[in-house]
Amino acid sequence: MFKNVLVICAGNICRSPTGAHLLQRTLASTGIRVSSAGLTAVVGHPLERHALATLLRHGQQPQEHQARQLTLQILQASDLVLVMERRQLQDVLQLSPVSRGKTFLLGKWQRDREIPDPYRQGTAAFEHAYTLIEEGADAWSRRLQPQR
Template sequence: MFNKILIVCVGNICRSPTAEKLLHSALASSCIEVRSAGLAALQDHPLEPMASRLLEERGYTLLAHSARQLTRAAVSDADLVLVMEQRHIDGVLEVAPEARGKVFLLGKWQHDREIKDPYRQGRSAFIHAFALIEQATQAWASRLLS
């Protein structure tokens, strides 16, 4: 059973907090805790405005977000670590080598699809990333809740 899930990207201001919100919402009927962090976090920065806007437009209530750096303790505390790109797996394992076996792509159930960073690329890139994150979080939620 997975009780604590950690979602990781680079800056922790776009993809991972979006995935955190979507997965948390999809798992609302469970006691599973979902958090996020960044490999090179823009520490203490809020959610990127376009990511925030897309969440709001789709009816998600936003709480204050403050980007946080990935730590060994955060990885150790998690039962499952989900990342956006293959290279992020290496980044997580560099921080916590003992995590091998519990780090997977968020897009695992979509043929190990990577979700590229939309940062500084405009609304269409954010919409594309959001759609991929939404598909991936729904796939994980259906497996975690079954």
């Protein structure tokens, strides 16, 4: 049983906090804890303004967020690690080779689809990323919820 899910991106201000929010929203009743971190985090920063605006446009009410740097300890405490890009998968495995069996693309169930970074791009890029993140989060949520 998964108890701690970690969502990773680069800066931890756009994609991973969005993914963590969407997963947590659907998994709240299961007791699964979802958090996020960044490989090159903008430590202490809130959600990027376009990422926040995109969540709000979709009726989401994200909790306050502060970016944090991925560490070996955070990885070790996680039962499932979800990344946005193949390169990030390799970065995680370089930091923690034993995380191989628990680290996957968020877009795994969409033919291992990568989710491009919308940072410093316009609204369309954030909307596109949101759509891909939502699809990935929904697919993982269905698989993580206990069978009834």
